[in-house]
Amino acid sequence: MTSIKDVASVAGVSVATVSRVLNEHPAVRPDTRARVLSAVAELGYRPNAVARSLRTDQTRTLGLIISDVLNPFFTELARAVEDAARERGYSVIIGNADERPALQEHHVRTLLDRRIDGLLVSPTDGGTAVIRDAVRARTPMVFVDRWIRGIDVPVIHADGRAAVHDLVAHLYALGHRRLAIIGGPRSTTTGNERVEAFRTALRAHGLPLPEKYIGQGDFQTESGRRATAAFLDLPDPPQAVFATDNLMALGAMDELRGLGLRVPEDMALAAFDDIPWFLHTDPPLTAIAQPTGELGHRAVQALINLVEGRCADSVTLSARLVTRRSCGESEGSSSR
Template sequence: MKDVASHAGVSTATVSRVLNGHAAPTQETRARVLAAIEELGYRPNALARSLRTTATKTFGLVISDLVNPFFAEIARAVEQEARAHGYCVVLANADESAEQQTTYVRTLLDRRVDGLLVCPATDDAAWMDEVVATGLPLVLLDRSVPGADCPVVRVDGAEALADLAATLVGAGHERVGVIAGPSDTSTGRERLAQFGSALAELGHPVHPDHVVHGDFRWESGKQAAAKLMGLPDRPTALVAMDNLMGLGALEQVRELGLSVPGDVGIAVYDDQPWFPLLDPPLTVIAQPTVEMGRAAARCLIALIADEQPPDVDLTARLVKRGSCGETGRG
């Protein structure tokens, strides 16, 4: 800063005012300072500034699996909203690992981020104690953790799952196989419970043998489909509670030489831009992913500003495309 001041023929205080957006004595002086900054290639020391202001204008985003298009889209929406408010986002991929998640949370705390957005890998809340101890603003995204005392931004899929249950029953499916998420995640439990309840109310409860838990990844969906379709009373429809598990299930069904929806119907929780292009197009439960990411960023920014934002509950919807033998669109 002293070099810039000397080059521009002004005081360091004037340089500081220009850097912080305050009015310089004159427009000519401001232009001279900016020209000196450009010529010398000067960049403010963000770390030193953060020690004075206790703010870094960054926050951390810990997602469960970067390979999953659902989380990639959320990360993009978070980054766009953060950037619009003058924040940068440091992205960390937990890879569906509680241990890796904890490592990244600690690293982000050490980096002095202004807040954290976390999609919990599991129900284990031990990592949260370290965040709470620092007083750092925290928002949970997509999944909740029992006993967590912080805002949660999530999507309620109960109504859409009930619509899917009615659609499957209406299409004549009496045996529905469910490829559920991990039982130690809120989304894994909730989606299975909501869908099971909806089918039971229609007189078609899910048989315990027709439920297989995966890990929200492609290979687990494929393995689950192989197990379900190998049963003597195999399901006439498969519902995968995640897009990657759904793709794995579809791959397995095709390897078995079965047709969709002729031999088995398939529905997937989560939508992707290419799902309508498949043959047949996949029936899905679509989540407002972009809205979720943007809402989470706004919620964290509000917390950083010492506001107390409420939880955000968005709504999923059923999109019928024919892969379950149903007719019409919804």
């Protein structure tokens, strides 16, 4: 196996000079740098990542803990994070919490044991002790999409409140007055924020949000089915349902279809988190779209800033409404 000493011998420089070139130290003359890189290419030398991490106390590795790898939103987010990290010379280890706090805690411990340089987390709940301990130990950390109140780390997320107001205004303009919502877990910031935004938007149009029109979901398909079935059992079922997650929206659509009901003729349906599948459902689903790719890139940049000793601020992006035929409208319009 080629060693750093072999590279130094071929390039005619010291081992220390080779190390400086490989670590992109500025204090190396251009012609020396070129000789070293030429020797590296000629010999096919690959630095030992473990040895380098022991010397520099950095592994050039980031951890990403997502709430549910089967959710297309988090799949797209993970891809954006990997792309952004690779562009900056970092690799990513992903842990899937599956919306389970205990599994989230397991992944945090495992990633910290692997000496990752920093951690991106989309929390499943209000915050486990291991996350708080990691922050207290000054582990570079950034929350993405969701966050934990009371923990002072940068948060990269999309504010969907204006888009929810646009959705309610859209449904109201289409003549819908009995509007229901399938909320996510109350322990998540996104679950609470979306329900409150919906309630506020209804109030602006003089509409109530009775408890019977609030379905409790868990960001999983089956909970969308259960909540929709409960709505349909009411004496006066809602005219439109807003699922605060894409998987719950698909569950709601499955429940309606299984009962022989049509969207939007029998019940209008909309979702938070637009995904490519929604263009191909029958009918295509109205949805609130987050800038998922940008969320991933901005989160990686914030985390690397912390890892490399720079400051990092929280970032709030905007979500937007994409209207399609599932609420009764013509397809293709959008706002914001």
